[in-house]
Amino acid sequence: MSTSDLIAEHIKKAKEGRQIAFSFLLDHFWNDVYGFQLLRTQNENDAEDITLRSFSKAFDKIDTYKEKHSFSTWLIAISKNLHVDLIRKRNRQRADEMEADAEMVKKVVDDAPTVEDQLINEQNLAHLLRDIKKLKPHYQKVINLRYFNEMSLAEIATELDEPINNIKVKLLRARKLLAEIIKER
Numbered sequence: 001m002s003t004s005d006l007i008a009e010h011i012k013k014a015k016e017g018r019q020i021a022f023s024f025l026l027d028h029f030w031n032d033v034y035g036f037q038l039l040r041t042q043n044e045n046d047a048e049d050i051t052l053r054s055f056s057k058a059f060d061k062i063d064t065y066k067e068k069h070s071f072s073t074w075l076i077a078i079s080k081n082l083h084v085d086l087i088r089k090r091n092r093q094r095a096d097e098m099e100a101d102a103e104m105v106k107k108v109v110d111d112a113p114t115v116e117d118q119l120i121n122e123q124n125l126a127h128l129l130r131d132i133k134k135l136k137p138h139y140q141k142v143i144n145l146r147y148f149n150e151m152s153l154a155e156i157a158t159e160l161d162e163p164i165n166n167i168k169v170k171l172l173r174a175r176k177l178l179a180e181i182i183k184e185r
Contacts, residue, residue, distance in 0.1 A: 007071060014062050025071070026055055026172070027165050032072050033079050040083055048153050050086065054079035056172050131181045139174035146171060 001009070007028065013021035033054050037047035058065075058078050065074055132140055145151045145159060153171070157164040 008067070011062070011065065011067075011071060014059070015065075022059055023165070023169055025059075026168060029072055029075055030055075030165070030168065033075050036076055037079055037083060040080075044152060046086070050079060050082050052168065052172060052175070053082050055168075056176060057082070059172075127185070128182075131178060131185065134181050135174060135177055139170060139177060142167060142170045143174050143178065 007025075010021040010024045010028075014025060030051065034047055034051045037050045037054075038044065041047050041050065054075060058075055061078075065071065132143055135143065141160065142156060145156045146153075151159065153164055153167050156171075157167045160167065
């Protein structure tokens with residue numbers, strides 16, 4: 001069986017919802033998407049994050065994939081769009097920050113969070129932590145290491161003594177499950 005036939009077979013299985021097919025596609029195309037993003041972002045964490053989000057979005061929308069395009073081209077297009085979205089979001093944030101800075105120069109006010117602000121932030125964090133605790137322990141672990149300890153995928157793989165591909169899949173699943181829990185709330 002040729003590589004293109006093998007890929008087509010796994011895409012078909014992925015459209016049927018078979019997890020092993022998703023793992024194969026993630027493993028097979030990870031370096032293409034990650035390498036593309038690393039060149040664009042020049043930042044390993046951004047490249048990893050965008051790559052994970054690209055696969056997550058692709059797997060959510062796998063039914064929309066048309067075989068007339070190569071799968072890697074489709075993934076790269078998704079990845080490119082997510083990167084453009086990230087740049088736009090950061091530019092908006094910078095503009096908002098500059099605007100806020102200009103306002104602060106106009107009026108010097110005590111900027112310390114109020115008791116109410118602190119309470120709201122603590123409640124939001126408490127909700128998030130409660131939601132994370134609803135995940136299976138191995139998913140909780142990868143979420144905590146990635147987002148609270150700010151570890152790279154390679155560091156998490158070393159910490160948990162697991163192959164990096166397992167970590168990628170666990171993080172994808174953990175994020176998807178956590179999003180579902182949050183939506184239900």
